[in-house]
Amino acid sequence: MMRRIIAKLLKSSASDNSLNGAKNDDIVSPGKIIWKRFRRNRIAIVGSVVLLVLIVLAILAPVIAPYERDAIELARREQAPSSEHLFGTDRQGRDLFTRVLYGGRISLSVGLVASSLQMVIGVILGCLAGYYGKWIDTIIMRITDMVIAFPFLALAITAAAILGPSIYNTMLIIGLLTWTETCRLVRGQFLSIKQMEYIEAAKATGASEFRIVWRHMLPNAWAPVLISATLIMATAILVEAALSYLGLGVQAPIPSWGNILEPARSMVVLMNMWWLWLPPGFLIFISVLSINLVGDGLRDALDPRLKN
Amino acid sequence: MTEPIVKLENVKKYFPIRGGVFSRVVGNIKAVDDISFSIQKGETLGLVGESGCGKSTLGRTILKLLDPTAGKVFYKDFDIFATQKEELRNLRREMQIIFQDPYSSLNPRLNVGEIVGECLEIHGIAYGREKQEKVESMLEVCGLAPHHRRRYPHEFSGGQRQRIGIARALTLNPDFIVADEPISSLDVSIQAQIVNLMEELQEKFGLTYLFISHDLSMVRHISDHVAVMYLGKIVEISGKKELYQNPLHPYTQALLSAVPVMDPDHKSKRIILRGDVPSPANPPQGCNFNPRCIYAEEHCRNEEPELRDVGSGHQVSCHLVEKM
Amino acid sequence: MPDLLEVKNLYTSFHTEDGVVPAVNGITFNLKHGESLGIVGESGCGKSVACLSIMRLIDHPGKIKADAIKLDGVELQSLSEKKMRTIRGNEMAFIFQEPMTSLNPVYTIGFQLQEAIQLHQGLNKKQSRTKSEEMLKMVGIPRAEKVFDEYPPSLSGGMRQRAMIAMALSCEPKILFADEPTTALDVTIQAQILELMNDLKQRINTSIIFISHDLGVISEMVDRVIVMYCGSIIEDADIRTIIKNPKHPYTFGLINSKPRIDVDLDKLIPIPGSVPNPLNIPSGCPYQPRCESAMDICKSKIPGKSQINEGHHVSCWLFSKQGGKIKS
Numbered sequence: 001m002m003r004r005i006i007a008k009l010l011k012s013s014a015s016d017n018s019l020n021g022a023k024n025d026d027i028v029s030p031g032k033i034i035w036k037r038f039r040r041n042r043i044a045i046v047g048s049v050v051l052l053v054l055i056v057l058a059i060l061a062p063v064i065a066p067y068e069r070d071a072i073e074l075a076r077r078e079q080a081p082s083s084e085h086l087f088g089t090d091r092q093g094r095d096l097f098t099r100v101l102y103g104g105r106i107s108l109s110v111g112l113v114a115s116s117l118q119m120v121i122g123v124i125l126g127c128l129a130g131y132y133g134k135w136i137d138t139i140i141m142r143i144t145d146m147v148i149a150f151p152f153l154a155l156a157i158t159a160a161a162i163l164g165p166s167i168y169n170t171m172l173i174i175g176l177l178t179w180t181e182t183c184r185l186v187r188g189q190f191l192s193i194k195q196m197e198y199i200e201a202a203k204a205t206g207a208s209e210f211r212i213v214w215r216h217m218l219p220n221a222w223a224p225v226l227i228s229a230t231l232i233m234a235t236a237i238l239v240e241a242a243l244s245y246l247g248l249g250v251q252a253p254i255p256s257w258g259n260i261l262e263p264a265r266s267m268v269v270l271m272n273m274w275w276l277w278l279p280p281g282f283l284i285f286i287s288v289l290s291i292n293l294v295g296d297g298l299r300d301a302l303d304p305r306l307k308n
Numbered sequence: 309m310t311e312p313i314v315k316l317e318n319v320k321k322y323f324p325i326r327g328g329v330f331s332r333v334v335g336n337i338k339a340v341d342d343i344s345f346s347i348q349k350g351e352t353l354g355l356v357g358e359s360g361c362g363k364s365t366l367g368r369t370i371l372k373l374l375d376p377t378a379g380k381v382f383y384k385d386f387d388i389f390a391t392q393k394e395e396l397r398n399l400r401r402e403m404q405i406i407f408q409d410p411y412s413s414l415n416p417r418l419n420v421g422e423i424v425g426e427c428l429e430i431h432g433i434a435y436g437r438e439k440q441e442k443v444e445s446m447l448e449v450c451g452l453a454p455h456h457r458r459r460y461p462h463e464f465s466g467g468q469r470q471r472i473g474i475a476r477a478l479t480l481n482p483d484f485i486v487a488d489e490p491i492s493s494l495d496v497s498i499q500a501q502i503v504n505l506m507e508e509l510q511e512k513f514g515l516t517y518l519f520i521s522h523d524l525s526m527v528r529h530i531s532d533h534v535a536v537m538y539l540g541k542i543v544e545i546s547g548k549k550e551l552y553q554n555p556l557h558p559y560t561q562a563l564l565s566a567v568p569v570m571d572p573d574h575k576s577k578r579i580i581l582r583g584d585v586p587s588p589a590n591p592p593q594g595c596n597f598n599p600r601c602i603y604a605e606e607h608c609r610n611e612e613p614e615l616r617d618v619g620s621g622h623q624v625s626c627h628l629v630e631k632m
Numbered sequence: 633m634p635d636l637l638e639v640k641n642l643y644t645s646f647h648t649e650d651g652v653v654p655a656v657n658g659i660t661f662n663l664k665h666g667e668s669l670g671i672v673g674e675s676g677c678g679k680s681v682a683c684l685s686i687m688r689l690i691d692h693p694g695k696i697k698a699d700a701i702k703l704d705g706v707e708l709q710s711l712s713e714k715k716m717r718t719i720r721g722n723e724m725a726f727i728f729q730e731p732m733t734s735l736n737p738v739y740t741i742g743f744q745l746q747e748a749i750q751l752h753q754g755l756n757k758k759q760s761r762t763k764s765e766e767m768l769k770m771v772g773i774p775r776a777e778k779v780f781d782e783y784p785p786s787l788s789g790g791m792r793q794r795a796m797i798a799m800a801l802s803c804e805p806k807i808l809f810a811d812e813p814t815t816a817l818d819v820t821i822q823a824q825i826l827e828l829m830n831d832l833k834q835r836i837n838t839s840i841i842f843i844s845h846d847l848g849v850i851s852e853m854v855d856r857v858i859v860m861y862c863g864s865i866i867e868d869a870d871i872r873t874i875i876k877n878p879k880h881p882y883t884f885g886l887i888n889s890k891p892r893i894d895v896d897l898d899k900l901i902p903i904p905g906s907v908p909n910p911l912n913i914p915s916g917c918p919y920q921p922r923c924e925s926a927m928d929i930c931k932s933k934i935p936g937k938s939q940i941n942e943g944h945h946v947s948c949w950l951f952s953k954q955g956g957k958i959k960s
Contacts, residue, residue, distance in 0.1 A: 002646070002690070005694075008676065009681070029460055200405070204400060205400060220415065220417055495675055497907075503891075528891060552893075568846065569848060570887065580827055581823075581824070
């Protein structure tokens, strides 16, 4: 109620009295408003910084890493962390710090690619369903329902077992199983944007359908898509870790945070060799947490205000 | 008399009501039901009626923004409903629309220059620098500053946004404009600005308006002819003076008497209508208006009246005109 | 006998993340027993917020500050929230603009009405049902016994507003706040509701504060008018004086910018510019940037209240004894 009153108070007036000045350096573009709102959210900023650090570390892995990624040194197996091996060594005597750095590359890129893939699928299907409606909508929504109805992890494991474990299959499986939310969001957005008078205005000026979708509908629909894409990226990292941990995802010798965890299936490792599982586990935790924080920050920043 | 620029012949627009398991059509909402009239070049036809009477639907159907159910609309010599894609696109340069809600009628992600100038790109008229100049001069014509081009809709007040909407409609240099409640969501003090602007532009560019509104005072001010709509039909249409001074249809009479007058000395002989507007999905038998009409007689309930001329272009659809 | 309602220097502001919005900026007025008072102004002028503040219906992030808000001589600000709740509904009731959002769609009209009556009047179930049906009949709802068991969405806008009025009047409040009660309705339905309210005004002795942006509606409903702009009262007088002899350039502008149903005007005279942003109210008189008679002093100092006649006050330098000269 109070929000409505305040919105009403602010609505009728020009946002800025300086509108009359000829200067244009104070233009408040929608992007600027979003950035301003995002910046106010301290926790989201912390999340972004942590995420950025993780990404930089992953990119710079070949430069930072003290050892070869797959260099086996059987003589120094299962050593506890020391000044030589910051995170210790694994069962084949490989440097864990190096492998965790390289593992970040894989884990983060699986998250990014899988999430982008689901976004592309979801946006295209959502556009079609929301814009054309009728039978196209019915078919797409029934497919969506079917995908949602499958138990996600069970399906992912089965698919991985059938397709065979690899990085690309992992990306593909996650992407193909998570687009439903995006599709529904885009469809919902399109249904409401379709009612907007600016869409009618575009039609009245003779704009083509492609132009209406591309220039008028999509730019107004992407906010929730972006939010859900970040959150799905976090899910993707977790799913990749789970699959790789089970040996169905990324395969050794290529490291990912998930398959570095694999030895932790043994009770002995879990109890006595904490360095084998704690660093990758912690990094999964940190990256998922920071991505979620960024997602929450985006949600707050992209919220209504612009729509008034 | 000048020639009509827009001519409607028995235009109908029904919205199907779907129901049941297989969403079959179980009925129709007759939003626009058999409407004919014409608009003369350079004049303003005011279209008044209460919410839900179908006046906005009619405005959009004329421009073929909604697919018509039946009937014909002629714009100059073109049969609008029969035109094909490319031809219709070209016609759109000559017919434009101004919307009610200055908040939802402007795309919040585009700046003013992009909003106003988009149609120039669509029709391949001007790009880049040239487009910019055209947009700037149009903004000035509509009472905004050229440098507003780079700003975004949310930075403007309601009245200014409506000016942007008008600038967008006028950039293609149209002849005919449907103004769908262009002032009803604006503050009182701003409404006059917009109406004055529309009048100036009409004079300057020789525009023809279909001015759709529920504000009877404003319609009286801006129109040359006025049509009154009730439940999807025109019940009365006439020259402005004639209609306001000598309303013949009982609905028009009630409508005009219901408008509050800003004068404490005004003694109104107000006709209070009974009940509400019936649903257009299930309109009453006979004359649409009979359940609320104080004069209704037996044949009003059975027989549908036709819109007929009662002299000097004053058309009414009421059985009882002569008796009143 | 003291005035029924006395409001002195009421300030209400909202603390948003973009800054402080001063919605009501020190308004002072009173309401006599049985009087109907109109508050006119454009959207955002603070007219609704002022009334909500009097009923203490402003929540976070809003803040209310006033020297006095007295109902029948009782200072409302010193009352506890619990006490205030019994005053709302019993002594002061509110009718909103949008009846759809103010009635709860999942309860029947009758249930909501009965609840209000039971809560405030301590009647039993049977008594309150009879009373509810009486109220529905009083506001001109046909088939009141049936409507009692219907849900709000099944009623038309006009019927819903009647039900709202029935609910507001059910406890015979001393003051009825009507916030644009007819704005969302069609003219013919508006005529029905205005007629009903005028009729009720004569039958029950309730004072009404009628908020509207439409001077036409106001002039049919009230005895006295307050004109608000940017959270301040800029003019107040009886309705006749305001319409026939307005003094403040803004009131003047409001009247002249409106077309008339009964007279043909050659040209409308609009008020230039737009309502200033409440986050950035201009210095001096808030109306000064849009005022055609603005003088130097208007830009720097806020004008005080000057009396034109008994019961006619205006806040404008043109009429102030200390500054400026009166233009003819």
